[in-house]
Amino acid sequence: MSLLQVNNVSMFFGGLAAVSNVSFEVKKGEILGVIGPNGAGKTTLFNMVNGFYKPSKGEIFFKGEKISGLRSYQICKRGMARTFQVVKPLQRMSVLDNVIASAFVRTNSKSEAEEIARETIKFTGLTADMSSISKGLPLGKRKKLEITRALATRPELLLLDESCAGLNPSELDESIEIIRKIKEKGITIMVIEHHMKVIMSISDRIVVVNYGQKIADGSPDEIGNNPQVIEAYLGEAHHA
Amino acid sequence: MTTMKKYFPLIVLGCLAMLPLIGLSDYIMHIIILVLMWSVIGMAWNLLGGYCGQVSFGHAAFFGVGAYSAGILYYHTGITAWWGMPIAVGAALLVALGIGFISLRLRGPYFVLSTLAIGEIFRIFAENLEEYTQGNLGIMIQQRSWVEKAPYFYIILGIAALTFVVVKIVAESKWGYYFVAIREDQDAAESLGINSTLFKTIALSLSGVFTGIAGAFYMNYMGYIDPGIVFALGEISILTVMVVMVGGVATYWGPIVGAVIMVFFSELIRSLPTVGAAHQTLFGILLIVIIIFLPNGIVGDFPKLLRLFGIGRKP
Numbered sequence: 001m002s003l004l005q006v007n008n009v010s011m012f013f014g015g016l017a018a019v020s021n022v023s024f025e026v027k028k029g030e031i032l033g034v035i036g037p038n039g040a041g042k043t044t045l046f047n048m049v050n051g052f053y054k055p056s057k058g059e060i061f062f063k064g065e066k067i068s069g070l071r072s073y074q075i076c077k078r079g080m081a082r083t084f085q086v087v088k089p090l091q092r093m094s095v096l097d098n099v100i101a102s103a104f105v106r107t108n109s110k111s112e113a114e115e116i117a118r119e120t121i122k123f124t125g126l127t128a129d130m131s132s133i134s135k136g137l138p139l140g141k142r143k144k145l146e147i148t149r150a151l152a153t154r155p156e157l158l159l160l161d162e163s164c165a166g167l168n169p170s171e172l173d174e175s176i177e178i179i180r181k182i183k184e185k186g187i188t189i190m191v192i193e194h195h196m197k198v199i200m201s202i203s204d205r206i207v208v209v210n211y212g213q214k215i216a217d218g219s220p221d222e223i224g225n226n227p228q229v230i231e232a233y234l235g236e237a238h239h240a
Numbered sequence: 241m242t243t244m245k246k247y248f249p250l251i252v253l254g255c256l257a258m259l260p261l262i263g264l265s266d267y268i269m270h271i272i273i274l275v276l277m278w279s280v281i282g283m284a285w286n287l288l289g290g291y292c293g294q295v296s297f298g299h300a301a302f303f304g305v306g307a308y309s310a311g312i313l314y315y316h317t318g319i320t321a322w323w324g325m326p327i328a329v330g331a332a333l334l335v336a337l338g339i340g341f342i343s344l345r346l347r348g349p350y351f352v353l354s355t356l357a358i359g360e361i362f363r364i365f366a367e368n369l370e371e372y373t374q375g376n377l378g379i380m381i382q383q384r385s386w387v388e389k390a391p392y393f394y395i396i397l398g399i400a401a402l403t404f405v406v407v408k409i410v411a412e413s414k415w416g417y418y419f420v421a422i423r424e425d426q427d428a429a430e431s432l433g434i435n436s437t438l439f440k441t442i443a444l445s446l447s448g449v450f451t452g453i454a455g456a457f458y459m460n461y462m463g464y465i466d467p468g469i470v471f472a473l474g475e476i477s478i479l480t481v482m483v484v485m486v487g488g489v490a491t492y493w494g495p496i497v498g499a500v501i502m503v504f505f506s507e508l509i510r511s512l513p514t515v516g517a518a519h520q521t522l523f524g525i526l527l528i529v530i531i532i533f534l535p536n537g538i539v540g541d542f543p544k545l546l547r548l549f550g551i552g553r554k555p
Binding site for chain 2: 072073100104105
């Protein structure tokens, strides 16, 4: 069953088509990887799915309901959460308060929100930093905070925008572990990632975009052997 | 320590409530009443500017609307201007919703500029709607409710206590978290399920209502208003921002400390010969000093202040 259905969406900025005529679906329970060279339109695609931008053309359905045109907060309430590639922590709040603020979307009670927050923080392993002000955290932990905050909204679909970029190898392994654990909880994940090792090892399916268009869609093995994908990444001159 | 902290507001309230009993002069009582009134305005502004991060340079609009609600009611119907308080609540709420609809879609400096303009628009309206407001002649209450200061003192003390409680409850609830989330990053807040337009409107409405109540009190207490006084840019709107900046943005006690300092400071300067005329210049200098050395205000940077005088612990 498809949880998210993206039908022929396009996004124009002025005359430039950042995304043109892209369609794909995310099935319940899977991890869908989205890859593509820099500037291919991955984040724009995310911003449309998440309601940050309204698609210039096309429609997006979440759990069978049309969500293109809704605002981010409405989409979040329907069960979709995201992280930002350029992390956006609520700077002058502690880690715990950051997560409490997001947990409030499912409850009006402070004590319940705090309980959800503490649980989620424990799940992602940020307990030791709970009372630190998020402004002072190193990048690895801020990326983790983004994931924690998104999880605290109790999503069914989680959009991860380069949550592993800029991490050191041990942080990277930890992040992969967290993403696997999130999947085990039954949460569907759509992930943008540049790191091939990460995307190939965690994804059930991969969508490849280049110049705003979808050029391939399939299992990691199929994608790894697709000549168009190799061309997009390595250039035409390379004849393997 | 925690119990001490819990009862601290009650102790302060108790001490204040006894003030009229010790026979202070009318002038001192007048100053204390002004301090309490400015605390109310500061706390109200703090909800919007401090917690929600939407800096308003137009709070005179709410103050003036509150004052004129009471004034116009008294002038045209002859009933006591105290009934202006509940009317001020409604009027300030309407104004807040109107301003919110126009300005809250703007972000950062553009919002600030729009509030600045709105404050001035209200002043010009009040000057020209002579049929209702008497224009620059102003409105005067012929017979004031009490000659002595104590009743006014208790009324404004009650309003201040109510404002303090409301701000504390709101700041520690879901709303408070949402306000701060919007202040820190509006885009992130939206992605976390926060309807930023709605919660900014709530913050503006609460802030406007309490400022309006303070305005209605001012009409009753001072007995005279005109547009240049209650819609003043410098003496109301900017002073409001200063009260909170000096005391401490997004702190419970900041606006109160700020009100004490600003009211005493302005009374002190005004009483000085020659320098007195330049009191606004001195306010400006004070603001610059505070922003450079105590960006979080006296309450927010209290530990830093203690260290400066060599009392507190080293970091």
